[in-house]
Amino acid sequence: GQQVMQIPQYQHVQEGEDFTTYCNSSTTLSNIQWYKQRPGGHPVFLIQLVKSGEVKKQKRLTFQFGEAKKNSSLHITATQTTDVGTYFCAGPGGSGGSNYKLTFGKGTLLTVNP
Amino acid sequence: DTGVSQDPRHKITKRGQNVTFRCDPISEHNRLYWYRQTLGQGPEFLTYFQNEAQLEKSRLLSDRFSAERPKGSFSTLEIQRTEQGDSAMYLCASSPLYSNQPQHFGDGTRLSIL
16 A cells, blocks of 8 residues: 655754655555644644645745655755644545545654754 | 544444544535544555546555445444454545645544454
């Protein structure tokens, strides 16, 4: 079945440093989604990428979707303590690429030292 | 938009007991999903409803697990004869009917089996 792998599993940074997490799928994806889960919280949708090679920015966050639509990355510039949490990528596995059956990676836990 | 609501937030029960969790999706969302999340893992898809129809249940972990959405609004997830391995966070999510819309998660029900 479809597998989604993320690295690294953990990342600890000093406030102000940059952070990147990488996501790889065993299959070509119709789209990829990123979620953030704060400690003790639930996953919160961040963004969806659809097009090959797509790059989207949200303030200090930059998301990329690979040309082959099998990998993606999330880069945070100048981390802040509010960025703490686990970042998950997820790919749809339903028929026709519909979103209903999301396969999540294990996530990257980001901790920030103030 | 009141968000996805789950009840209870935490359930502690003895092994062998039956438990039922409730999810109230965002009111205009036709699709409802159940996931399970264990420590250090991403959410794992269990089942999915479109209105009252359960369109995917192959991922329900065993025949002890069942889910319903009788009127196409709230949903329940039942686990019969609970086992130690059922201890996890059970997350509910909902999304609009249109394809490729992101899923909105509730806070989850944390199940602890004694």
